[in-house]
Amino acid sequence: MALRTPPAAPAGDLTLLNPGPGLVVLEPQRAALLLALDDLFTDLAAEVGAPAVVGPPLLPAEGLARLDYFRNFPHLGVTAARFPDDAVEALASGAPVAKQPVRPTGYLLPSATCYGLLLSLAGQDVGPGLRLTAIGRCFRNEEHYDGLRRLWGFHMREVVYFGTAEGAREHLARSKEFIETLAGRLGIELSYQPANDPFFDKSGSRAKLMALDPVKHEFVATDGTAVASVNRHRNFFGERLGITGEGAVAHSSCTAFGVERWVHAMVLAHGTPEEALRQVRDVRGC
Amino acid sequence: MALRTPPAAPAGDLTLLNPGPGLVVLEPQRAALLLALDDLFTDLAAEVGAPAVVGPPLLPAEGLARLDYFRNFPHLGVTAARFPDDAVEALASGAPVAKQPVRPTGYLLPSATCYGLLLSLAGQDVGPGLRLTAIGRCFRNEEHYDGLRRLWGFHMREVVYFGTAEGAREHLARSKEFIETLAGRLGIELSYQPANDPFFDKSGSRAKLMALDPVKHEFVATDGTAVASVNRHRNFFGERLGITGEGAVAHSSCTAFGVERWVHAMVLAHGTPEEALRQVRDVRGC
Numbered sequence: 001m002a003l004r005t006p007p008a009a010p011a012g013d014l015t016l017l018n019p020g021p022g023l024v025v026l027e028p029q030r031a032a033l034l035l036a037l038d039d040l041f042t043d044l045a046a047e048v049g050a051p052a053v054v055g056p057p058l059l060p061a062e063g064l065a066r067l068d069y070f071r072n073f074p075h076l077g078v079t080a081a082r083f084p085d086d087a088v089e090a091l092a093s094g095a096p097v098a099k100q101p102v103r104p105t106g107y108l109l110p111s112a113t114c115y116g117l118l119l120s121l122a123g124q125d126v127g128p129g130l131r132l133t134a135i136g137r138c139f140r141n142e143e144h145y146d147g148l149r150r151l152w153g154f155h156m157r158e159v160v161y162f163g164t165a166e167g168a169r170e171h172l173a174r175s176k177e178f179i180e181t182l183a184g185r186l187g188i189e190l191s192y193q194p195a196n197d198p199f200f201d202k203s204g205s206r207a208k209l210m211a212l213d214p215v216k217h218e219f220v221a222t223d224g225t226a227v228a229s230v231n232r233h234r235n236f237f238g239e240r241l242g243i244t245g246e247g248a249v250a251h252s253s254c255t256a257f258g259v260e261r262w263v264h265a266m267v268l269a270h271g272t273p274e275e276a277l278r279q280v281r282d283v284r285g286c
Numbered sequence: 287m288a289l290r291t292p293p294a295a296p297a298g299d300l301t302l303l304n305p306g307p308g309l310v311v312l313e314p315q316r317a318a319l320l321l322a323l324d325d326l327f328t329d330l331a332a333e334v335g336a337p338a339v340v341g342p343p344l345l346p347a348e349g350l351a352r353l354d355y356f357r358n359f360p361h362l363g364v365t366a367a368r369f370p371d372d373a374v375e376a377l378a379s380g381a382p383v384a385k386q387p388v389r390p391t392g393y394l395l396p397s398a399t400c401y402g403l404l405l406s407l408a409g410q411d412v413g414p415g416l417r418l419t420a421i422g423r424c425f426r427n428e429e430h431y432d433g434l435r436r437l438w439g440f441h442m443r444e445v446v447y448f449g450t451a452e453g454a455r456e457h458l459a460r461s462k463e464f465i466e467t468l469a470g471r472l473g474i475e476l477s478y479q480p481a482n483d484p485f486f487d488k489s490g491s492r493a494k495l496m497a498l499d500p501v502k503h504e505f506v507a508t509d510g511t512a513v514a515s516v517n518r519h520r521n522f523f524g525e526r527l528g529i530t531g532e533g534a535v536a537h538s539s540c541t542a543f544g545v546e547r548w549v550h551a552m553v554l555a556h557g558t559p560e561e562a563l564r565q566v567r568d569v570r571g572c
Contacts, residue, residue: 014416016406019342019349020393025406026340034340054312054320056305057423057439061383063305074369074377079388080395081367082427083360091360092486097347102365104388107306109366109395120302120311130300134317137343137423141368153343200378 022145022152024260029273030148033263034155036280038135040186041157041257044178048171050131050159055116057136058107063119066240075200078109078139078152109139113158114231114254121162122241126250129163131171135259140198148264149225155259161252162238163245168253172230175255179219179228185283188227188262188269190219195229221265228257308431308438310546315559316434319549320441322566324421326472327443327543330464334457336417336445341402343422344393349405352526361486364395364425364438395425399444400517400540407448408527412536415449417457421545426484434550435511441545447538448524449531454539458516461541465505465514471569474513474548474555476505481515507551514543 016025026034045052058080064070069077081102083091091097110116113136121130135157142150161171176192183190194214199207210216215234218226231254237243238250245251266276302311312320331338344366350356355363367388369377377383396402399422407416421443428436447457462478469476480500485493496502501520504512517540523529524536531537552562 014407014410014412016339017408017410019344019346019402019405023342023344023393025342025402028337028339031338031340035338051314052317052321053302053314054317056309056311057425058305058309060305065383070377070383071380074374077369078391079367079369080425081365081388081390083363083365088360088486091356094357097351097356098390098392100390102367102388102390104367104384104386105364106384107309116305116311119305121300122303124300124303126300139343139366200374 022142022150024148024151026263029277030263030267033266033273033277033280034259036277036284037262037266038155038157038257038259040182040280040284041159041259042133043182044175044255045131045133045159047178048131048159048161048174050133053117053132053134055110055113055134055136056120057110059110059115059119061104061106061108063122064108064115067115067118067237068240069115072197072199072201072206073111076111076140076198078111078141080105080107080109109153110136111138111140112256113138113156114160114256117158117160118237118241118243118252121243123243125244125246126162127246129161129167129245131159131161133157133159148260149223151260154261157257157259158254160254162243162250163252164248165235165251168232168234168251171253172232172255175230176217179255182283183219186266186269187279188265189222190227193218193220195226221261221268223268225261225264226258227261227265228255230255308428308436310434310437312549315563316549316553319552319559319563319566320545322563322570323548323552324441324443324543324545326468326566326570327445327545328419329468330461330541331417331419331445333464334417334445334447334460336419339403339418339420341396341399341420341422342406343396344391345396345401345405347390347392347394349408350394350401353401353404353523355401358483358485358487358492359397362397362426362484364397364427366391366393366395395439396422397424397426398542399424399442400446400542403444403446404523404527404529404538407529409529411530411532412448413532415447415453415531417445417447419443419445434546435509437546440547443543443545444540446540448529448536449538450534451521451537454518454537457539458518458541461516462503465541468569469505472552472555473565474551475508476513479504479506481512507547507554509554511547511550512544513547513551514541516541
């Protein structure tokens with residue numbers, strides 16, 4: 001390139017304002033941490049032979065309803081909505097946006113990355129077994145937000161397995177080993193604990209069943225932040241969505257990484273974003 | 287890792303279902319194309335010294351209103367909405383989701399990546415000049431959708447400049463040269479054309495002004511798909527948001543890449559995703 005331009009001021013001098021509760025803009029160092037950490041998570045996908053796909057940006061409400069999503073998590077979902085025609089006309093004439101109604105589109109923002117992958121496999125046969133990985137932006141309504149620990153919108157990387165019960169269990173065992181080894185190399189201390197999904201009705205039967213026979217375990221940092229989880233679905237999604245493995249109802253399991261939470265945990269463990277980034281780059285070998 | 291797992295079926299044998307109009311799931315080859323192409327776009331950012339940030343996942347409606355967004359593009363925006371408390375209770379008891387009302391949250395899904403970056407710099411001084419880059423998922427309501435050419439939700443990479451009028455012009459000239467060189471190496475034929483933003487009122491004064499003195503130019507593939515654009519903002523955003531450069535109202539400009547559209551253009555030019563991927567990998571040198 002022949003054109004010369006005077007050097008720009010480094011972005012490090014600036015404050016990038018966050019737009020609202022639970023929403024952040026990541027300045028260059030934390031952005032670099034997010035990208036570098038996700039790159040390390042993809043090593044798990046490479047190890048287990050999970051090709052990367054790009055999941056859908058929105059999920060059909062009817063599809064989620066098939067999975068009892070609204071019975072279990074009606075409070076979580078952020079829906080995609082539109083201004084009706086009269087509101088569009090009013091806005092074009094300068095009416096205030098805060099006063100305009102919105103109508104549902106029939107779609108929601110994902111609250112976990114695996115839903116989009118599960119729905120995309122409805123009615124399919126996965127043969128002896130299938131693994132996929134994807135990263136997506138997820139959204140969850142929360143009672144309160146807290147820095148990078150608890151966000152309204154955040155990145156979730158998942159590595160998902162479909163196939164046999166044995167394969168589903170093995171996927172999670174392998175994932176657990178990967179996460180514990182990675183955390184050790186990154187200098188983060190994690191404890192492995194059974195957990196509950198964030199049910200709306202915490203005293204309901206499904207929540208009680210999960211507490212008795214946990215299908216979800218989390219990896220928890222020293223300040224109580226759950227940074228990753230391994231989730232055993234049994235054959236629930238296979239049954240609801242007609243996903244089979246060589247003709248039998250498919251079992252599935254997934255491993256999830258809350259990427260901003262790992263950024264948080266790294267800065268917590270190492271003191272500054274610079275130190276955290278140095279550590280991640282050492283582990284990556286670059 | 288000591289655990290051995292039987293190999294999974296390659297995902298190439300499967301059909302990954304798209305969830306609805308304008309929404310796609312990218313199978314492994316197109317996913318790889320998306321990632322590899324975006325990696326090439328980041329070369330422009332590296333060349334011009336634009337560090338990567340991660341923009342916010344949602345934008346405040348009030349912030350967009352300051353930019354006349356709803357006067358100009360009231361039809362485009364996909365809003366983030368929530369179920370009110372009575373709907374949450376109803377859903378928990380099994381009521382159908384299609385019948386539930388939703389309420390605005392005061393936030394929208396981005397329809398372009400630069401808005402989040404612009405809003406994050408409100409009231410800031412960028413010194414002699416500043417460049418940033420980010421990729422984000424964007425959403426636009428359209429009259430019709432069409433494969434990867436026209437999506438409801440898609441990825442947009444932007445490289446944005448803030449500072450002087452001369453710097454803003456030079457940013458776009460450099461971007462144009464980069465895009466034309468890259469397209470040549472990738473074997474895509476693009477034509478450079480003035481364009482209009484998708485105003486709601488196409489006969490309105492702002493649309494007419496843009497037609498007379500275009501501030502937007504597009505790079506258009508042989509089938510008419512605009513895959514990238516260079517946009518001159520003059521000092522509009524600087525003035526509306528109180529962004530200054532060494533005390534003077536900042537000028538800005540941005541270069542945008544519609545990443546799925548480049549995937550589309552590559553497959554169009556090279557025949558199959560496999561050939562397209564081979565071409566991209568040759569250019570990347572890996």
